[in-house]
Each structure stands twice: as structure tokens, then as C-alpha cells.
Amino acid sequence: MPNEQEEVFLSGNEAVAWGAWAAGISFASAYPGTPSTEILETLGTFKDLEAQWAVNEKVAYEAAFGASLAGRRALTACKHVGLNVAMDPLMTTAYSGVNGGLVVVVADDPGMHSSQNEQDTRRVAPYAKVPLLEPSSPSEAYSFIQQAFDISEEFDVPVMLRLTTRISHTKESFRTSSNREPARRELRKDPRKYVMIPAHARPRHTDLEKRLSALRALSERTSLNRMELNDRKIGFITSGVSALYAKEVYPDASFLTLGMTFPFPVDLARAFAREVETLYVIEELEPFLEEKLRQESISVTGKKPSWVCGELSPAAVRDIVEGRDRPPSAGRARRPLLCPGCPHRPAFYSLKKSGVYVTGDIGCYTLGALEPLAALHTQTCMGASIPFFEGAGKMQDGQKVVAVIGDSTFIHTGVSGLISAAYNGAKGVVIIMDNSITAMTGGQQNPATGVTLQGKETKRLSLEKLCAAAGADQVDVIDPFDIDGFRRLLELRLGQDSLSVIITRSPCKMIDRSRGPAAAIDPEKCRKCRQCLLLDCPAIIEGDDGGISVNSSLCVGCGLCRKVCKFGAISPAGGE
Amino acid sequence: MGTERKTVNVLFYGIGGQGVLTAAEVCALAAMLDGYHVKKSEVKGMAQRGGSVESYVRFGSRVYSPLPLPGESDVIVCLHEEEYARMKDQLKPQGVDLFPYLAEAAEAVGDKKLFLNTYMLGVLSSFLDIKESSWLEALARKFKKEREQNRMFFLKGRAKRTGHDI
Ligand code: SF4
Ligand code: SF4
Numbered sequence: 001m002p003n004e005q006e007e008v009f010l011s012g013n014e015a016v017a018w019g020a021w022a023a024g025i026s027f028a029s030a031y032p033g034t035p036s037t038e039i040l041e042t043l044g045t046f047k048d049l050e051a052q053w054a055v056n057e058k059v060a061y062e063a064a065f066g067a068s069l070a071g072r073r074a075l076t077a078c079k080h081v082g083l084n085v086a087m088d089p090l091m092t093t094a095y096s097g098v099n100g101g102l103v104v105v106v107a108d109d110p111g112m113h114s115s116q117n118e119q120d121t122r123r124v125a126p127y128a129k130v131p132l133l134e135p136s137s138p139s140e141a142y143s144f145i146q147q148a149f150d151i152s153e154e155f156d157v158p159v160m161l162r163l164t165t166r167i168s169h170t171k172e173s174f175r176t177s178s179n180r181e182p183a184r185r186e187l188r189k190d191p192r193k194y195v196m197i198p199a200h201a202r203p204r205h206t207d208l209e210k211r212l213s214a215l216r217a218l219s220e221r222t223s224l225n226r227m228e229l230n231d232r233k234i235g236f237i238t239s240g241v242s243a244l245y246a247k248e249v250y251p252d253a254s255f256l257t258l259g260m261t262f263p264f265p266v267d268l269a270r271a272f273a274r275e276v277e278t279l280y281v282i283e284e285l286e287p288f289l290e291e292k293l294r295q296e297s298i299s300v301t302g303k304k305p306s307w308v309c310g311e312l313s314p315a316a317v318r319d320i321v322e323g324r325d326r327p328p329s330a331g332r333a334r335r336p337l338l339c340p341g342c343p344h345r346p347a348f349y350s351l352k353k354s355g356v357y358v359t360g361d362i363g364c365y366t367l368g369a370l371e372p373l374a375a376l377h378t379q380t381c382m383g384a385s386i387p388f389f390e391g392a393g394k395m396q397d398g399q400k401v402v403a404v405i406g407d408s409t410f411i412h413t414g415v416s417g418l419i420s421a422a423y424n425g426a427k428g429v430v431i432i433m434d435n436s437i438t439a440m441t442g443g444q445q446n447p448a449t450g451v452t453l454q455g456k457e458t459k460r461l462s463l464e465k466l467c468a469a470a471g472a473d474q475v476d477v478i479d480p481f482d483i484d485g486f487r488r489l490l491e492l493r494l495g496q497d498s499l500s501v502i503i504t505r506s507p508c509k510m511i512d513r514s515r516g517p518a519a520a521i522d523p524e525k526c527r528k529c530r531q532c533l534l535l536d537c538p539a540i541i542e543g544d545d546g547g548i549s550v551n552s553s554l555c556v557g558c559g560l561c562r563k564v565c566k567f568g569a570i571s572p573a574g575g576e
Numbered sequence: 577m578g579t580e581r582k583t584v585n586v587l588f589y590g591i592g593g594q595g596v597l598t599a600a601e602v603c604a605l606a607a608m609l610d611g612y613h614v615k616k617s618e619v620k621g622m623a624q625r626g627g628s629v630e631s632y633v634r635f636g637s638r639v640y641s642p643l644p645l646p647g648e649s650d651v652i653v654c655l656h657e658e659e660y661a662r663m664k665d666q667l668k669p670q671g672v673d674l675f676p677y678l679a680e681a682a683e684a685v686g687d688k689k690l691f692l693n694t695y696m697l698g699v700l701s702s703f704l705d706i707k708e709s710s711w712l713e714a715l716a717r718k719f720k721k722e723r724e725q726n727r728m729f730f731l732k733g734r735a736k737r738t739g740h741d742i
Binding site for chain 1: 640
């Protein structure tokens with residue numbers, strides 16, 4: 001545990017957690033999502049507060065809000081697309097306001113290192129009418145999160161703190177301050193504030209507008225927004241990590257670095273504009289600040305439209321200032337692969353063989369969409385696979401449609417899709433690929449694993465019973481490595497006029513680290529038919545001469561390749 | 577901190593499982609213990625086993641960006657020969673390329689591959705203005721297991737010094 005003025009070396013995500021702890025939070029809830037995951041993982045290591053994985057971001061937000069109602073400081077964290085799931089409560093709790101401070105930490109992913117889009121969540125703050133803080137480094141994340149709680153309580157509003165991947169996963173050395181006692185207020189019964197029926201919500205909306213103008217005044221004077229006047233020829237208005245990139249390339253220029261970007265400090269920006277000759281706006285993704293400045297008739301030089309896509313860097317800032325377009329990306333193609341021994345591989349192999357159309361979801365198993373497995377045909381957002389399956393399945397002509405979803409995603413938003421599909425009479429097969437962990441984000445617990453974030457044994461959700469209760473006509477559980485059994489079961493269920501769930505259950509290779517003897521290919525027997533290469537196992541390699549071999553240090557001996565070789569060329573190393 | 581110390585950029589790269597990120601972490605910690613302001617950048621994307629890995633460590637009196645400008649690395653530490661070409665352009669014209677030490681490092685650690693990174697850290701340490709005690713403390717903090725071996729291979733690498741300070 002940190003003590004006074006300790007020197008630390010923390011990532012942006014760890015810094016948020018340490019800062020929130022120093023601000024005296026009592027409760028935190030989230031659903032894992034790269035690049036935000038380590039915020040809750042780090043909070044989970046503080047034993048004097050309650051940190052938990054929720055089943056999805058809406059539930060996480062609502063639980064944190066509940067803790068705020070009880071007068072405690074609370075935090076929820078998510079990635080950008082996760083906030084979309086929590087938008088419903090966010091929009092209305094901005095009206096009701098909070099009791100204990102409530103901060104929503106959102107980590108955007110410019111460059112899409114591990115996301116399906118690169119939406120700029122800063123746009124949500126004016127839409128929801130909540131204040132927006134943007135630290136540019138881990139040390140700022142540490143101090144900003146503490147100020148975010150103060151602002152939340154002083155102005156009675158949830159506060160959004162926005163990070164990006166490059167802040168979340170950058171580490172910095174800095175000194176911490178001392179921590180505070182956990183903040184405590186009374187649990188308040190105040191229906192006019194917390195029951196948002198139209199009669200109560202109308203005055204709360206007017207009230208929110210008043211709070212926003214007070215926040216605008218705060219934004220004009222807060223030390224979160226910093227003006228630095230040096231060489232007056234060039235001035236930069238900027239926020240987030242872009243501020244540091246600009247400072248790196250133009251250390252002698254003048255800067256208005258905005259740590260609070262909504263409400264926007266118009267007067268401050270105008271005062272800065274008067275001081276400098278040429279004014280540039282440097283920001284990643286959307287022209288969020290630029291539009292605001294233009295709207296206020298402050299003339300600035302922005303970036304060319306090509307810069308709306310992707311991450312910035314010091315070199316990119318120089319290009320923007322010099323008026324260039326974004327150069328075409330070099331595209332470092334080292335594509336991600338399912339691990340050797342991954343239980344998704346046999347399931348996808350079987351699905352591909354059966355030729356069905358597969359609606360997919362978000363998780364490691366999305367990698368099944370890539371060649372050569374290419375067994376997954378849609379991926380949009382968490383929980384979409386089963387509703388897509390329902391709509392496509394009902395409207396299709398002759399092509400069978402199957403849904404594929406992981407255990408954690410099924411619990412997140414998949415189960416509501418299944419309930420809806422059953423209720424509306426959908427038929428067909430839903431496959432839950434249950435690898436018994438939330439694997440994509442690095443192996444977090446979830447309700448089906450029976451262990452909490454802070455490592456306590458807990459009630460374990462039965463996916464079988466849940467699916468039956470939702471209205472599935474049959475629920476089968478099978479090991480996906482039994483590829484013949486799985487194919488037969490799939491054919492059987494596809495041929496029936498009913499709604500079935502098949503749970504393919506086998507643990508993720510990151511939790512089950514057991515290894516069998518490595519596979520070996522007998523060059524005498526191998527006919528180079530390349531069937532085993534269709535498995536896309538990283539351990540199976542094709543030589544320049546077309547010869548097939550197994551890298552025994554990568555192979556975990558799952559035995560799958562042996563099952564698919566028609567010529568019996570593959571055996572466990574050392575022979576049978 | 578007293579006198580102004582210029583920012584030094586070190587780039588570590590190789591492939592997954594070689595301890596590239598651990599090496600970067602030790603270097604960053606050593607710099608921090610030596611009184612520098614330090615930033616280290618890495619991006620965790622989708623699971624990539626055996627994929628390319630890289631990490632930038634920057635230290636000085638005051639470091640702004642977590643990423644340096646392209647071609648501005650003072651030292652490059654490549655841990656895998658097949659990856660070498662990929663990022664060697666990041667080295668400054670007068671910078672120090674530790675690639676020539678890789679073969680002897682591999683020989684020195686033999687089949688104890690897990691010490692390749694510590695050996696190379698030892699070589700690196702001889703070029704940087706960071707006290708030996710800071711390096712040893714950083715190693716001790718980062719490696720809970722096999723501390724003695726790590727320390728030994730680090731010192732072996734450090735003894736290889738040929739060249740100039742950064
Ligand atoms: S499936 Fe069997 S015969 Fe075909 S390439 Fe692979 S090892 Fe050779
Ligand atoms: S047994 Fe075959 S499929 Fe399984 S990990 Fe080894 S090479 Fe890959």
C-alpha cells in the first residue's frame with residue numbers, strides 16, 4: 001500500500017486505481033475490456049474496498065451508482081464501446097445527480113489495437129451533459145481522478161475521466177500523495193432527485209443546465225487547464241496524450257493544455273488565442289476541440305480529415321503542423337492467432353466442415369473469422385450474435401444459421417438475446433463456446449467460474465440451467481475436441497425443428513496449462529494434403545519446400561491435428 | 577534532481593516470451609531509482625503468442641511523450657535476430673546498436689534462454705549513465721526467482737563494455 005510521497009512506476013490504469021483509492025473510494029465495478037481492464041484488477045488488490053466484475057457495463061454503472069446513493073465514492077470503468085452499453089443509466093443519472101462522488105472512467109482505443117471501432121467518447125460528454133476530464137499521462141491520471149471525485153460531489157454530477165490506450169498502457173515514474181479516509185455521506189431518500197418520472201425529471205433537467213454553467217465557470221479557472229506562454233509564434237490547444245506529443249516536437253512553443261474539455265473554457269481559449277500568432281489544435285480522432293473553437297469564432301488551424309482515423313505520435317503532430325495528410329499505414333502484419341491447444345479451434349474446424357452461416361460475437365473466438373478457419377461470418381458488438389442469428393435465421397432461404405458466443409459474452413448480453421429468440425419462436429442452434437474464463441482480456445473471472453475479482457469463492461452460474469430457463473428446447477454439453485461427436489450432435493440438432501443450445505466446454509489454454517506429448521509428423525506418410533494446416537495451429541509449420549512439421553516447443557499436444565490427418569501421418573512425439 | 581539531464585531513448589524488441597517487456601521494465605526501474613523521470617510505452621493488443629514485441633523506455637530530467645520521434649533511439653536492444661531488420665531504422669546515426677552482442681549473449685547463457693534478457697541488460701547498462709547499484713536494485717525488485725543467476729548474467733554482460741557513453 002502506498003504511503004506518503006512514495007515514488008512509484010505505474011501505468012495509466014494502475015494510476016487511476018491508486019488515485020481512486022487515495023480519493024477514498026469504497027466501491028468499484030466494471031466488465032473487463034482492453035484497454036481498461038487493469039483499472040479494476042488493480043483496485044481488486046486493495047482489500048479495504050469492494051471491487052467487482054459485473055456481468056456488463058450497464059450493470060457495473062448501476063451498481064456503482066447504487067454505492068453513490070449510499071453516500072460512498074464509487075467508480076466504474078469501461079472501454080469506449082462498453083460505455084455504449086451503459087449509456088442508458090448515464091444519461092438519466094446526469095439529471096438525478098449523485099450522492100457520494102461517482103466517476104466513470106472510459107478508455108478509448110485510437111488505432112484500434114484491440115477494438116471493433118475507434119469512436120471518440122469525448123463526444124458523449126456534451127450529449128450526456130457530464131463534465132469531462134482528460135489526463136495526458138499516468139501521473140495526471142493519478143491526480144485528475146482525485147479531482148474528479150471532488151467535482152462530482154461539489155457539482156452533484158457523475159464525472160467522466162477519459163483515457164486512451166497510450167495512457168492506459170504507458171508507465172511513468174512519479175510521486176504519490178497520501179491517501180484519505182473513505183468518504184461517507186448518508187444514504188438519502190429523496191424521490192424528487194432519484195425517481196426520474198417526468199414530473200421530477202423536468203425540474204432536474206433545468207437544474208442540470210444550471211450545474212453545467214457553474215461547471216463552465218470552473219473550467220475557466222481550474223488548474224486542470226494550463227496555459228504556458230513561451231514563444232508566441234506558435235500556440236497549441238490540445239488535450240490528452242496529444243499534448244505531450246506536441247510538447248516533444250515543439251518544446252519552445254506556447255501551450256493551452258486542456259485537462260477539462262467539457263464544459264469548454266471559452267474565455268480561456270480566447271485569451272490564449274490573443275497571445276499567439278498561429279494557433280493549432282492538436283487532438284486524436286474527432287475534431288472535438290476544433291469544432292468548439294470554430295463555433296466560438298476563434299480561428300485555428302486544425303488537421304486534415306485523414307487524421308480523424310487512427311492514433312497520433314510525435315511524428316504525426318509534426319506532419320499535422322506542416323499541413324500534410326496522414327501517410328498510408330505500413331501495416332505491420334503479424335496477425336493474432338488462437339493459442340496452440342485452444343478449444344475454439346476444433347469447434348470452428350467442425351463448423352467450417354458443416355458449411356453453416358455463423359453469426360459471431362466479441363472474444364478470442366472472433367479470431368475464428370480469419371483464414372484459413374474462416375468459420376465466423378459476423379462480429380459487431382457484445383451480445384449481437386443471438387439476435388443476428390434470430391433475424392437472419394428467420395429470413396434466410398435454405399442456408400442454415402448458427403450463433404456462436406463465449407461464456408462471458410453470453411452472460412454479458414447474450415442471455416437476453418436467447419430469451420428473446422425463444423420467446424419469439426426462433427429455431428436452430430446456438431453454440432456457447434465455454435472456455436470457463438473471460439479469455440480475450442487476459443483471463444478474468446465471471447459468474448460461470450464461481451470466483452470473484454477479489455478471489456473469493458462464490459455462487460456459480462449454471463449455463464445449462466440458465467439456457468433451459470430462457471427457453472431452449474435442448475441443452476447439450478460436449479467437449480469440442482470430440483470432433484466426430486460434435487459434428488453428429490450438430491447435424492442432429494440442425495435437423496430438428498427446435499431451439500437448441502450446444503455448450504462446447506473445454507478450458508482456455510491460459511488456465512489449463514497441461515501439456516501432452518508434442519505431435520510429430522512422419523514425412524514418409526505425409527502426403528502434403530495440407531488438411532492439418534486448415535487448423536491454423538501456430539505449432540504446425542509449412543516449410544519453404546512444402547514439407548509440414550510441428551514446432552515441438554509451441555505444441556501442447558492437444559491431439560487435434562492427429563484427428564484430422566486422413567493418412568495417419570501424425571503421432572505424439574516418441575511414437576505410440 | 578539538480579542539473580538538467582537530457583532524455584535518453586532505449587528501444588527493446590524481439591518476440592513474445594523472450595522477456596522483452598521485462599527487460600524494458602528493469603531498465604525503466606533502474607532509471608527511476610537513479611533519480612530520472614521515466615516513461616515506458618507498450619501496447620497490449622490481442623493475444624499474440626510468439627508475435628513481435630517492442631517497448632520504448634525514455635528517461636531524463638523531464639520526459640514528455642511516451643513515444644520518441646522515429647529514428648531517434650539512442651540505443652536499440654534487439655533480442656531476436658529475425659526481428660532485427662524490422663526496427664533498426666529507429667536508431668540515431670550516432671546511436672548504439674547492441675545487435676553485435678546478441679550472438680555472444682546467446683552463447684554465454686547457453687540453453688538457459690531465460691537469462692538472455694538479463695545478459696543484454698548488462699551490456700546495455702555499461703553504456704548508460706545509471707549507477708550499478710540502481711541496476712542491481714531494479715533487478716532484485718523485478719526478479720523474485722533466480723535472483724542470483726540473473727545478477728550473475730547481468731554482471732557478465734556488463735563486463736563486456738566496449739564503446740562510448742550515450
Ligand atoms: S493432414 Fe496429414 S498428410 Fe495432410 S499435410 Fe497434414 S500431416 Fe501431411
Ligand atoms: S497437437 Fe497438433 S493441433 Fe494440438 S497443439 Fe500440437 S500441433 Fe497444434
